[in-house]
Amino acid sequence: MSDLVFENVGIRYGSGRSAHEVVRGVSFTVPSGRTVGLVGESGSGKSTLARAVVGLHEPCTGRILVDGTDVVGARGSAASVRRTVQMIFQDANSCLNPRMSIGASIEEALAVRGRSARRDRAQRRSEVRALLEMVELDPARAGDLPMQLSGGQRQRVAIARALAAEPRILLADEITSALDVSVQGTVLNLLMRVQQRLDLTVLFISHNLAVVRQLCEDVAVLKDGELVEAGPATEVIDRPKHPYTHELVDAVPRIGTPLFGEGAAV
Template sequence: MSELVFDQVSVRYGARHHALTAVDGASLTVPSGQVVGLVGESGSGKSTLARAAVGLAPVSTGRILLDGSDVRRLRGRRRPVQMVFQDPYSSLDPRMSIGDSIAEALPRARPRGLRGKAVRRAEVARLLAQVNLDPERAVLLPGQLSGGQRQRVAVARALAGQPQVVIADEITSALDVSVQGTVLNMLSDVQRQLNLTMLFISHNLAVVRYLSDHIAVMYLGRIVEAGPTEEVLADPRHPYTRDLLAAVPSRTSPAPADRPPAPEPAALAAAEPADPHHPPPGCRYHPRCPAGPLVHAGRDLCRTSDPAEGAGRRPHHAACHFTTPVPPSPSLRP
């Protein structure tokens, strides 16, 4: 078991007028043996933060620590942080059998020769069975499998490296709805069996609730709210989290046919998403916020003062000047 810590991590691309800060001072802890769900809309920086943890994105400032050690300084063939990508087909060599792809990720310190090959074949078979795939499929190519099966192979390949932490980046978003549930159940079983530390990235709050012990919400490169999953979803303190929840269709509380939804304030309806190259001053969400100055007079503080500075003193570390309790939201179902 290992703890993964993002300590004031920033990831920047380009320079001067063309610079983009994809992640801006993000701090997040993934506790040992637990699952943290990271949610946010497209472009919020979720995947960039994940890629930084495995060395695929440059860390401009801050540190990423695994049990207190900087992951960038860890040496050796074995990589303690493994990532499962959104598109399994692009992460697997289409000319290599799935058995060979998994075997390639096994640590090289295993016996060589005939006995070594037998051991590696047995380990590949074990890993395929662990992700609920028939070991006989080891001879097949990725193109001979369905999307859900390829994603299981990608998980098995990540586990082959004997990681301390697994990062799953939107691994069900490219799958049919009928397949998503079986993949999520498999991932949940594997996480419990191995007591893995996991960062699970998704835009689907129902999926995050099903898998995660904790949840973190990201907007425009920053973590704006974080805490135990049930607490955050039942009592969100940041307006952006509430908006994400409101966007989830509810099966338990359908809107009456004779009652139209409340009209959105004209100022919010006309608001454009912020330019990530030039984020707004103060609270980054204030140009779209239903609790901000566009709707409530006297809240110009949101335009000038960064709420991230006092987030540690607020419930769920919410980066909002006006954190107030709201009624519990309807239960979410994956």
């Protein structure tokens, strides 16, 4: 059981007079074993929020609870709780070290997990193979460098690396927005299968409402660093209450439906 709770989280960039609050008083819960979508436009603070969970940003107010433990500024045992949270990034080009084989990248994640895994090399190798199989990649490719893989394959390696740390919570930050639509489906299906198989808690950040609606059970909508609407995904997206959510849903292009009626105002 691992849930992720944001309690009145505020995050500020810069200091003094140039300080700029990018996230303000955000509270919501990602319940254990569920997939929650976080949507909003660029600059709405959705990535910042996710990065705060793993310690890449420090909130100035509020608490972030992983399984009941506050991980803000965590040290010692609280910091090890944070290790149960892993993140997958948007850019498939920069998420893997270009100088390390994909097997080595995954192995590194295995090695930091615990002493037992560090000892036995053969066992680690077999775990790498198992992880590659889990993300539907040929284990024989463990020696490949990232540049030998397509964008979609690299994103699957990133998922395998995150899974190597045996996380309970996954943060997926726009993981398919740089991919072609044909490749996007395979990565999303993989994420869905892995989530079900390992009963993971997933925070899925995306600007693609159609994807969020199909993949996520719940959704939270951020605008300018504030939460404007949250609830079950189909309900929020099909019957948006907040005008901003409405605007977002309306702007989604649909095949064959003109984006604006005749003589639409600019």
